[in-house]
Amino acid sequence: MTAKVQEFHPVIMSRQGEAASWGIWAAVTLAWIWLARVGSTSLFVPVFWAVLTVIALGTSLGNWMDRRTILRIADDGVFFANGLRTVSLPWEDIQRIEVLPSRWGEVVHVWGPNAHFRFRTLAEVQAIGKDFSTRVGFPGGKRIVQEMCQHSGLHVEQQTDNGRRYYARE
Secondary structure (H helix, E strand, O other): OOOOOEEEOOOOOOOHHHHHHHHHHHHHHHHHHHHHHHOOOOOHHHHHHHHHHHHHHHHHHHHHHHHHOEEEEEOOEEEEEOOOOEEEEEHHHOOEEEEEOOOOOOEEEEEOOOOEEEEEEOEEEEOOOOOOEEEEOEOOHHHHHHHHHHHHOOEEEEEOOOOOEEEEOO
16 A cells, blocks of 8 residues: 655745845945945945845745755655754644734644644735735645644634634644
């Protein structure tokens, strides 16, 4: 008998933001070098450069993690990895699942005795005042939550006025 395994990946966002952040970083770096040669650099330039460096590195890290994120549902449990951490929970170890509404899809927290992971359900994000949108999160996120609840024996324990849902055992 073969085990049924379902594998899910988040929507991969465009890398244009990453390219833009590194392009701005490169332009500021060149400007800083030029200003240093001319002798008119101020304290603002290295501080601004440091902020841009953190932004560019954060954007690259986020894209790297998205490309390595996987959520796998199998007969024996759930597996989640995102490049920085790996969590494997047998169904009987899942203590609760929390679903929190957010601007960019629902945020799902899965709690075990010694481990926890979170993911977003699919959402469409629109730029303010622009005719541009992108999708983020896991397609089929609501179905993923239903499957995890079914396999682990959780039921709806409470739903709050602000849309939070908690799934737990009795």
